[in-house]
Amino acid sequence: MSAVEFASASPAPRRFRARVAAFWAAFGRAFGAYLDRQSRYHIVQRLNAMSDQELAAMGISRDRIVYYVFRDRLMT
Secondary structure (H helix, E strand, O other), X not given: OOXXXXXXXXXXXXXHHHHHHXXXXXXXXXXXXXXXXHHHXXXXXXHHOOOHHHHHHHOOOHHHHHHHHOOOOXXX
16 A cells, blocks of 8 residues: 655645635625615514604604614714
8 A cells, every 4th residue: 555645635625625615604694694684674664664653752753764773884
């Protein structure tokens, strides 16, 4: 039997693993953003279904609902 020297092996498998890891990392970020958008969409829908009096009790005007829901993402 002859010994195989792995140190001289092609770096292609490492590049492939790095690409696969980068793909899954990007997929995870995209899926997280999708879930965030979906949950915020439902919050906007729920607030839009409220009366103006209910919104006023919360300190929100109807024209500021989207700003209120996305306030942490929007620049002021």
